Amino acid sequence: xxxxxxxxxxxxxxxxxxxxxxxxxxxxxxxxxxxxxxxxxxxxxxxxxxxxxxxxxxxxxxxxxxxxxxxxxxxxxxxxxxxxxxxxxxxxxxxxxxxxxxxxxxxxxxxxxxxxxxxxxxx
Numbered sequence: 001x002x003x004x005x006x007x008x009x010x011x012x013x014x015x016x017x018x019x020x021x022x023x024x025x026x027x028x029x030x031x032x033x034x035x036x037x038x039x040x041x042x043x044x045x046x047x048x049x050x051x052x053x054x055x056x057x058x059x060x061x062x063x064x065x066x067x068x069x070x071x072x073x074x075x076x077x078x079x080x081x082x083x084x085x086x087x088x089x090x091x092x093x094x095x096x097x098x099x100x101x102x103x104x105x106x107x108x109x110x111x112x113x114x115x116x117x118x119x120x121x122x123x
Contacts, residue, residue: 029055030065037072045069062091068102080111087118094119 033048049069052061067082086094097103097112098121106112116122 030068033066033069034072037069037074042073045073060089062086062093063089064091064093071102071106076106076109076111079106080109080115083111083115087115095121097121 029052033045036045049066063082063085067079070079097116
């Protein structure tokens with residue numbers, strides 16, 4: 001996601017144009033929540049989480065995208081709780097744990113190593 005590459009304002013603008021909760025697309029929703037967090041708009045980031053959880057009552061919403069928002073909010077404990085839920089759900093996104101640069105900064109966390117082992121994608 002471009003949000004983690006420093007172009008937060010441009011990313012936020014581009015992602016928000018593509019976000020449509022009614023379509024059921026969760027990827028842009030996670031991106032816009034993360035960009036709100038990076039822009040210091042905590043309330044909006046948490047509202048995005050709430051919207052995603054409401055949508056989760058109708059369709060499957062991978063908790064990994066909510067975890068990414070909490071990562072951007074600087075809440076690693078909550079972030080890893082959502083990653084653990086994603087693992088329990090067998091979310092396909094977790095197959096990218098060792099490859100996606102969005103996880104680069106948490107690779108040193110022992111919880112990340114445990115998650116990688118649990119998912120079974122260890123190198």
